[in-house]
Amino acid sequence: MAGLAIRKAYADTRHGQVHYRYALPSSPVAPPREVLVFLHKSASSSASYEKLMTHYATRGHPCFAPDMPGFGGSFDPSPEAIKQIETKGMRWYVNLVVGIFKQFLASYSNGSGGTSSIHIIGHHAGAALATEMAAVYPALVKSVCLVGPSILSAGDRARMKEKYLKPFNRPVSDGSHLLKTWNYLRDMGIGGGSGSESGCDKGDDDLGLHQREAIDHIRAWKGRNQIYGAIWRQDGARYLRLIQCPVMAMCARDDTLWPYFENVQKVREDVSMVEVKGANFTLDRDVEGIIREWSTFILDTL
Template sequence: MSIRRRYADCRDGQIHLREAGDPANPTICFFHQTASSGVMFEKVMARLDDRYHCISLDSPGFGQSYQPGEIPDMRFVADRLMEAIDDLGISTFHACGHHTGGCAAVEMPRAYPDRLESLTLIGPVLVNEEEKAEYRKTFVRPFEAEASGEFLMTAWKYLELIGAASSVDLHCREMADHLTARDTMPMAFSAVWNQDVEGAFRSVDIPLHIMCSKDDVLWPLFERAGEMRPDAKQSIVGGSDFQPDRDPEGVAKALGEFIEGLA
């Protein structure tokens, strides 16, 4: 697989992205979790690029995309990403969002009718109001930087807790992404806790696919998502909170079978 790295324009700056596959094939756009970047989908893209045109975008404030002054809500993220997709000349696509990336992607079907052909959510973030209140206590500014550098070990241990320590390369890569997003990570988390994600999820009127691993921190919310939308195709994969890195074969297989089943 040959990964092409490039930029696309949105109204506020440039969105960095990775691209693989023939643009003549159906497009899948991938949206990453906080505080990762589009690199997390490279192994999945490698397993799909013979059949699909794969685009993995860095959200505003993450990876190598521009740094916004604020992230007021998830619609803001969805709009900037869609502007970048427009700049690439892509009219319709299949969307696949992981954790926070799914929170952005789930805003797209009603905001941009007829643009998405399907929606896949890996680890749907279907938190209720009580859970949001608890998450706000920790995940608004989880790694407050101080001169001593103690926050570096806090971040390293957090990444270990959610599964990034399966390899040194993954752990270091995610650490670097977290440092890049030190200012925007709390903005993104705040936008998630303020989102009416249930309303957006219930309103999805295109083919819907939910995916998770049993050791993902959001596994209980996956079960909730299935109860809310029994019409959604459900797939269980491995890989803790890093399914595209740790179980790329399972993710690519589930995603490919879902899309191919729509034909």
């Protein structure tokens, strides 16, 4: 891994600046590898993908991971943009991400090739984004990996909206929202889940992960609700049916979306279904599991 660094940059959009992380191979690879796009969950940021980006960049893949608007270092949607999100739903995020991704390619491909199509991995909200992106940009997307997909019925979406579409950690003067955020993440499995089911050893990294996610969730208290509103209006099953490229779905048994995981295969019998570990934080808590399964899946699409 010597010489490899995950770098940060900004892309301009008509609504504001989008912050992203990227990693490029430290030396040319022949033949050039395809670009990997990493889409984070709510209310995390592209920081959640650093371990996976490091792994794949060292193996020759250019890697690109944006912070969604309202998350990480990206802009907060203006009232005008919020109205567009309410009207267009996830398509607003899809078109914005594709636009900044094309800026990334123009700046960093350097004629290296291997950029005519991409492999996408999306986690939770990122999986909803990846599903629609693959459906509406079929020429761009070569494969999709959905970690914790939310393929829900209209009734399930309404119930999830009632449960999660609340600004639970709106800033308050006594600072109690900070502890609410910390405890919320603990209850969501930030420490690796309960007992041995998570399959992950607790160690010194737990506190660092908890701290990183707390900071991201505190920052994104508004962006979280904006993208959730778009997700609960999205007919994920419809977009999943429209995808033309190979699809893999992953979920941990202690993930909040596990009860809906089998819906993916009910919609598409050809989807590769994989059980991983790590509750709602698989990207950090089961890196090896994702790499093992996703690497094989990507190779099978070549």
